[in-house]
Amino acid sequence: MRFQIVEMKEQDWESVRSIYEEGIATGNATFETDVPEWEAWNDNHLKECRLVATDGGRPLGWAALSPVSSRYAYRGVAEVSVYVTNQARSRGVGKALLEALIEASERQGVWSLQAGIFPENTASIALHKACGFREVGRREKIGKLHGQWRDVVLLECRSRNVGTDGW
Numbered sequence: 309m310r311f312q313i314v315e316m317k318e319q320d321w322e323s324v325r326s327i328y329e330e331g332i333a334t335g336n337a338t339f340e341t342d343v344p345e346w347e348a349w350n351d352n353h354l355k356e357c358r359l360v361a362t363d364g365g366r367p368l369g370w371a372a373l374s375p376v377s378s379r380y381a382y383r384g385v386a387e388v389s390v391y392v393t394n395q396a397r398s399r400g401v402g403k404a405l406l407e408a409l410i411e412a413s414e415r416q417g418v419w420s421l422q423a424g425i426f427p428e429n430t431a432s433i434a435l436h437k438a439c440g441f442r443e444v445g446r447r448e449k450i451g452k453l454h455g456q457w458r459d460v461v462l463l464e465c466r467s468r469n470v471g472t473d474g475w
Contacts, residue, residue, distance in 0.1 A: 311368055311401060313408045316358035321346045323367035324360065324391075331391045336429040339451050339458070354386060356416045359408055361392075361401045368396040371405040373413060376422065384419040384471055390435070397431075406439045410465065419471030424450075424460040433461060441465040 316324065325346075331337035343349075357373040369392035376385045388409065392402045413421060423441060425432045437443070441463040449457035 311361050311363045311396075311404070313359050313361050313404055316360045316370060316372065318346065318350075320360050320367065320370075321349075324370045327367060327370055327391050327393045330394055335453070336426045337391065337432075339453050341453070353389075354416070357386070357409060357412045357418070359405055359412065361396075361405050363396075368393055369401045369405050371409040373409065373418070373421070384417055386413060386418050386421055388421050388423045388436075390432070402432075402435050403438060406435060410439065410467075414467050414470050417470055419467045421465045421467075423463045425463065427459055427461050433463070436463050436465075439465070 325343050328340075328343045332340055332343065344352075352374055354373045354375060357371075359371045361368040361370070369390070371388070371390045373386035373388060376382055376387050388406070390402055390406050390409070392405070410421065421441070423432075423436050424447070425436065427433070427446070433443075442465070443461060444464050445462045447460045447462055450460050451458060
């Protein structure tokens with residue numbers, strides 16, 4: 309599959325929203341049950357690390373980072389979101405997005421990425437591990453989705469280029 313990865317713009321929101329809705333509908337992508345409005349989504353994601361994969365202008369997936377904390381000590385730690393439309397899954401789009409997001413994060417001084425993934429989402433766990441993430445634990449019954457307690461597998465990826473100075 310041929311596609312390109314570009315910086316996400318506000319005008320991409322409707323496509324991003326649609327792909328996000330597909331992920332929510334699976335029941336294994338997020339605790340979210342509704343896609344937020346643009347303003348809320350925009351406020352909760354880093355401005356510098358937002359990507360869209362497109363094929364001739366047709367959106368195939370998106371990736372973005374959220375800060376994990378407003379505390380200064382955690383300024384270089386971010387949480388990963390990667391979503392791929394149903395029609396483009398298992399075609400390398402997610403891996404290309406995640407690899408590009410890792411590169412973009414390092415350009416912005418991010419030294420540690422984390423992902424919380426439902427254990428049932430084995431494809432996403434495998435994708436993250438293929439891109440250098442390691443499993444650091446499992447958060448049991450961390451939240452409810454549709455009235456059911458759900459676990460989350462916590463993965464992280466430490467930069468080999470940023471924050472290696474012994475801080």
